[in-house]
Amino acid sequence: MKTEQVLVHSADNNKKLNKITAAAAFSIVLILFLFCLYSEKVNRSLSGNMIRLHIVANSDSKADQDIKYLIRDEIVSHMMTIADQFKSKDDAKAYIQNNIEEFENIVNKAIAHSGQAYKAKVSYGKYPFPSKRYNNIILPAGYYDSVKIDIGKAEGENWWCVMFPPLCFVNETKGEMDNEYFDMLKNKLSEDEMSIIMAASDSEEIPVEIRFKIVELFQQSKIKLANLFRGIIRLN
Numbered sequence: 001m002k003t004e005q006v007l008v009h010s011a012d013n014n015k016k017l018n019k020i021t022a023a024a025a026f027s028i029v030l031i032l033f034l035f036c037l038y039s040e041k042v043n044r045s046l047s048g049n050m051i052r053l054h055i056v057a058n059s060d061s062k063a064d065q066d067i068k069y070l071i072r073d074e075i076v077s078h079m080m081t082i083a084d085q086f087k088s089k090d091d092a093k094a095y096i097q098n099n100i101e102e103f104e105n106i107v108n109k110a111i112a113h114s115g116q117a118y119k120a121k122v123s124y125g126k127y128p129f130p131s132k133r134y135n136n137i138i139l140p141a142g143y144y145d146s147v148k149i150d151i152g153k154a155e156g157e158n159w160w161c162v163m164f165p166p167l168c169f170v171n172e173t174k175g176e177m178d179n180e181y182f183d184m185l186k187n188k189l190s191e192d193e194m195s196i197i198m199a200a201s202d203s204e205e206i207p208v209e210i211r212f213k214i215v216e217l218f219q220q221s222k223i224k225l226a227n228l229f230r231g232i233i234r235l236n
Contacts, residue, residue, distance in 0.1 A: 047144045048145075049189065050145070050164060051096065051163045051164040052129060052147075052161065053159075054127060054159075055072055055149045056148070056156065056158050058152030059156045063114075067151065070110050071151065072161075075106065092163065093124075097124055104122045107122060111151070116152070123148050125148065128141070130160075146163075
């Protein structure tokens with residue numbers, strides 16, 4: 001009789017443990033799902049109001065890196081002359097998409113003047129970016145609409161920036177966003193999203209820093225998974 005009672009008691013305990021385990025697992029999955037949704041929402045909002053610039057050098061040799069910076073200067077110089085025309089991301093996007101060939105001509109002319117035989121390809125699309133700081137703001141990792149310039153074999157170090165709002169065009173020692181564009185972002189982003197990119201830069205507000213890390217973690221994982229799948233596809 002006692003043995004049966006022990007077995008029944010043990011079975012009841014196992015059922016309770018299984019229920020607790022299932023509830024805990026469900027809670028973890030739910031929390032991760034909500035974090036993922038939050039991360040995607042923030043990334044979509046940031047990407048929906050920014051155009052970034054990504055330049056990839058031919059190689060890491062000094063000559064190729066010098067060409068990368070030469071191209072950077074040419075693109076920044078060109079955009080500085082027309083930046084005042086862009087009152088929204090849509091304005092900048094329309095100009096870029098309608099003038100991809102012009103960008104390629106600017107880039108390839110700079111390469112030719114440097115004496116190199118290779119060329120560059122300019123494209124506009126959604127590309128992965130790491131977390132980057134621009135003095136008074138910091139952008140979490142994720143996929144952003146961007147102008148991508150692949151120079152030659154595109155196997156060298158990268159240069160990253162924000163083309164709109166024009167963070168590429170500010171004094172690098174200052175690096176602060178112009179008030180006009182800062183106000184534009186404030187009008188486009190939610191208070192929560194704005195607090196993430198602003199407060200994360202000084203890391204004084206712990207809750208905001210945690211929210212930034214949530215976005216960064218999930219977006220970095222998304223980028224790594226995408227790269228893994230691309231690698232598997234290439235192998236096949």
